[in-house]
Amino acid sequence: MKVIIIAGKVVFAVIWLGLFALLAGANGELSTQSIGLLSLLLAVMVITHLLLLGIFVATMKEVFPWRKGDSWQILAFGIFAWLSILQRPKPDQGSTPPRP
Numbered sequence: 001m002k003v004i005i006i007a008g009k010v011v012f013a014v015i016w017l018g019l020f021a022l023l024a025g026a027n028g029e030l031s032t033q034s035i036g037l038l039s040l041l042l043a044v045m046v047i048t049h050l051l052l053l054g055i056f057v058a059t060m061k062e063v064f065p066w067r068k069g070d071s072w073q074i075l076a077f078g079i080f081a082w083l084s085i086l087q088r089p090k091p092d093q094g095s096t097p098p099r100p
Helices: 002-023 032-060 070-077 079-086
Strands: none
Touching: 002 032, 002 070, 002 079, 032 070, 032 079, 070 079
């Protein structure tokens, strides 16, 4: 499972870098349609990952340990960051007092 998560993060990193490189003009001149399509793809990816982040925070934040950079991880890597957070060991339940 760890290999799949790492591979997924690498794929997303390549996609992000490719989108930003194309939008920055690293590939030469782009037509207006190409820039519009790349901007649309980037917007869809950002919106999808923001929705995933919202779902994760709403449902799982109380159950799993939450670290400072987790929001950025989910925003950048989507489901693969979510899976890596789910694989973390849960905090020790014995150290907290039981709820009445």
